[in-house]
Amino acid sequence: MAPARTALPRLLCAGVRSARRWPGFLRKATPGPAGPSGRMLTGAPNPARSEPQDDHDLQRKILDLPLKHSDFFNVKELFSVKSLFEARVHLGHKAGCRHRFMEPYIFGSRLDQDIIDLEQTASHLQLALNFTAHVAYRKGIILFVSRNRQFMHLIENTAQNCGEYAHTRYFKGGLLTNAQLLFGPEVRLPDLIIFLHTLNNVFEPHVAVRDAAKMNIPTVGIVDTNCNPCLITYPIPGNDDSPPAVHLYCRLFCTTINRAKEKRRQMEILYQLPSVKRAEDSGTRRSS
Amino acid sequence: MAAPCVSCGRALSARLSLTVRASLARRPGHWKPSAVDWQMGAGSQLLKLIHTTAVTTKKNVPASRHEVYTEDFIKKQIEEFNIGKRHLANMMGEDPETFTQEDIDRAIAYLFPSGLFEKRARPIMKHPDQIFPKQRAIQWGKDGRPFHFLFYTGKPSYYSLMHEGYGKVLQLEKHKGPLPVKTQHRDLIGSRWLIKEELEEMLVENLSDQDYMQFIRLLEKLSTLQCGPAEEEFVQRFRRGVAIQSKKQLIEPVQYDERGMAFSTSEGRRKSATAKAVVYEHGSGEISVNGMGYLHYFPVLQDREQLMFPFHFLDRLGKHDVTCTVCGGGRSAQAGAIRLAVAKALCSFITEDEVEWMRQAGLLTSDPRVRERKKPGQEGARRKFTWKKR
Numbered sequence: 164m165a166p167a168r169t170a171l172p173r174l175l176c177a178g179v180r181s182a183r184r185w186p187g188f189l190r191k192a193t194p195g196p197a198g199p200s201g202r203m204l205t206g207a208p209n210p211a212r213s214e215p216q217d218d219h220d221l222q223r224k225i226l227d228l229p230l231k232h233s234d235f236f237n238v239k240e241l242f243s244v245k246s247l248f249e250a251r252v253h254l255g256h257k258a259g260c261r262h263r264f265m266e267p268y269i270f271g272s273r274l275d276q277d278i279i280d281l282e283q284t285a286s287h288l289q290l291a292l293n294f295t296a297h298v299a300y301r302k303g304i305i306l307f308v309s310r311n312r313q314f315m316h317l318i319e320n321t322a323q324n325c326g327e328y329a330h331t332r333y334f335k336g337g338l339l340t341n342a343q344l345l346f347g348p349e350v351r352l353p354d355l356i357i358f359l360h361t362l363n364n365v366f367e368p369h370v371a372v373r374d375a376a377k378m379n380i381p382t383v384g385i386v387d388t389n390c391n392p393c394l395i396t397y398p399i400p401g402n403d404d405s406p407p408a409v410h411l412y413c414r415l416f417c418t419t420i421n422r423a424k425e426k427r428r429q430m431e432i433l434y435q436l437p438s439v440k441r442a443e444d445s446g447t448r449r450s451s
Numbered sequence: 452m453a454a455p456c457v458s459c460g461r462a463l464s465a466r467l468s469l470t471v472r473a474s475l476a477r478r479p480g481h482w483k484p485s486a487v488d489w490q491m492g493a494g495s496q497l498l499k500l501i502h503t504t505a506v507t508t509k510k511n512v513p514a515s516r517h518e519v520y521t522e523d524f525i526k527k528q529i530e531e532f533n534i535g536k537r538h539l540a541n542m543m544g545e546d547p548e549t550f551t552q553e554d555i556d557r558a559i560a561y562l563f564p565s566g567l568f569e570k571r572a573r574p575i576m577k578h579p580d581q582i583f584p585k586q587r588a589i590q591w592g593k594d595g596r597p598f599h600f601l602f603y604t605g606k607p608s609y610y611s612l613m614h615e616g617y618g619k620v621l622q623l624e625k626h627k628g629p630l631p632v633k634t635q636h637r638d639l640i641g642s643r644w645l646i647k648e649e650l651e652e653m654l655v656e657n658l659s660d661q662d663y664m665q666f667i668r669l670l671e672k673l674s675t676l677q678c679g680p681a682e683e684e685f686v687q688r689f690r691r692g693v694a695i696q697s698k699k700q701l702i703e704p705v706q707y708d709e710r711g712m713a714f715s716t717s718e719g720r721r722k723s724a725t726a727k728a729v730v731y732e733h734g735s736g737e738i739s740v741n742g743m744g745y746l747h748y749f750p751v752l753q754d755r756e757q758l759m760f761p762f763h764f765l766d767r768l769g770k771h772d773v774t775c776t777v778c779g780g781g782r783s784a785q786a787g788a789i790r791l792a793v794a795k796a797l798c799s800f801i802t803e804d805e806v807e808w809m810r811q812a813g814l815l816t817s818d819p820r821v822r823e824r825k826k827p828g829q830e831g832a833r834r835k836f837t838w839k840k841r
Binding site: 302316323327345 | 589590591594595596597600601602603604605610614617618621
């Protein structure tokens with residue numbers, strides 16, 4: 164719970180200070196003072212306001228509302244501990260491959276194979292999906308990264324289905340850190356990087372983990388028992404080698420992102436209606 | 452200070468940076484001396500040319516960092532080209548509406564006669580799309596989101612091709628199984644895979660050799676599996692036809708003289724000798740050179756053997772009459788020139804297979820060897836002066 168509540172406002176405040184580099188959408192999302200926001204919630208609008216002020220308020224309303232709920236997009240219903248178990252998410256590597264920092268997430272080991280604690284996985288997964296949904300709601304760029312050739316095609320298809328981006332190929336050196344030179348002076352970097360496999364083909368941490376941390380890009384990553392969860396913002400301890408598990412993750416991310424985008428479309432349509440209908444909408448907003 | 456013009460060509464080799472490509476559509480100020488440094492001479496206005504070491508041997512380097520042409524620039528160039536084309540048409544007294552590229556080339560060759568041997572160094576005036584290398588347009592929209600889902604890989608077109616190809620392979624394997632089905636190699640004969648430069652040009656991206664090999668391997672795998680029309684079309688996009696060499700051979704048409712005798716004429720060259728031969732279809736093996744008999748004109752056996760070679764090869768000794776004129780060169784060169792002319796003229800009377808055999812024997816290829824020039828500091832073309840130890 165705590166990381167989600169504190170991380171997002173921290174990022175928002177950071178955005179306000181360094182306005183030049185930060186993506187445009189976060190600049191407008193400064194949380195307003197309690198008085199006017201309270202008035203907006205009960206839905207008693209002031210029609211005498213001028214047009215630009217109205218737009219600004221609209222943006223704030225659209226962007227602030229989801230932040231007031233702990234699970235605005237209801238990602239909890241997409242999975243359960245049972246479905247994770249059936250997808251073999253709890254299976255880790257052998258005890259010899261265990262990474263020291265993964266020990267808190269490991270439930271135990273059976274016949275020398277590590278078993279991941281699915282209760283922790285479920286809570287981490289919920290946080291991560293919630294964060295992904297918020298980023299997608301705010302029209303952020305999401306990049307799926309993996310270097311596992313078995314699931315390369317699947318991940319690229321997943322990214323295509325969500326309308327987001329994928330990078331499952333050879334990762335060139337300064338892609339994130341030297342993007343201005345590689346792509347152009349006005350390129351927009353990804354706002355979230357999702358690692359479906361944190362390691363590359365030689366079982367070392369993927370370069371993008373470190374580079375995203377350098378560029379202040381939040382990351383969500385599936386960490387197996389042989390991975391280092393340190394630099395990943397929202398680690399999800401779980402199996403990354405079995406096909407059912409990876410299929411499950413892809414489905415979950417795809418559904419969350421589509422859901423969040425749909426929600427955003429609905430909210431924008433809702434707020435385009437004339438001010439007379441706003442009172443009714445505020446009533447329906449709570450229930451949605 | 453004076454800014455001498457240097458070509459901003461893609462090949463950054465020393466030789467080309469010294470040549471000048473004049474074009475009515477471009478002004479000198481636009482050329483960027485990207486491969487060249489300028490240095491001020493001590494206390495004077497003279498500029499000395501220094502070449503940097505960034506030399507690429509490949510000529511078609513697409514979209515190198517130094518030359519970024521904006522869309523506005525290209526549009527302006529196209530407008531200038533069109534206006535220049537109309538001016539040129541008016542100058543030549545022709546209709547500006549129906550002034551084609553061939554007319555432009557002829558007009559430029561007439562107005563700017565050039566004695567340079569290198570055809571690419573001569574003045575040209577072509578549409579800017581053919582001069583400036585193709586560059587990628589801006590790849591993201593107003594909100595900053597890139598258009599292509601593989602944009603962050605750096606080579607979106609190439610990787611999307613790989614993705615598509617691999618998807619097709621997976622689909623076919625699912626339906627039919629992973630082993631290749633023995634099908635007839637229908638369209639693979641007479642065509643070749645794209646070469647790396649052509650692929651780079653198609654995708655407007657830089658590729659490495661490994662990328663290219665992986666791509667060709669994927670296409671080969673796809674072509675071995677039995678595929679439907681969509682996959683066929685996908686594979687055919689990357690094949691180029693290879694023209695059969697013999698089809699390129701120009702066969703002279705058979706002519707008939709006033710007595711109804713069939714004959715054909717042809718020319719041949721060797722070193723500095725040119726020959727014109729008239730070969731009659733029916734004859735008794737007489738050869739007359741410059742009005743004289745061949746025995747009289749070529750006293751040496753070797754030269755006469757050269758004359759006989761085409762007939763001997765086709766087993767038609769004594770079946771054709773030849774009348775030829777030759778000038779220039781020495782005796783051996785004249786013999787070689789007549790041989791080529793006779794062989795070319797004979798093509799009209801023989802079957803296509805025999806033409807192919809002659810081509811493979813080398814009878815229809817003109818010998819490109821010419822006398823090599825003498826170089827300064829040496830005694831001859833290759834011979835150096837006697838080396839003296841002291």
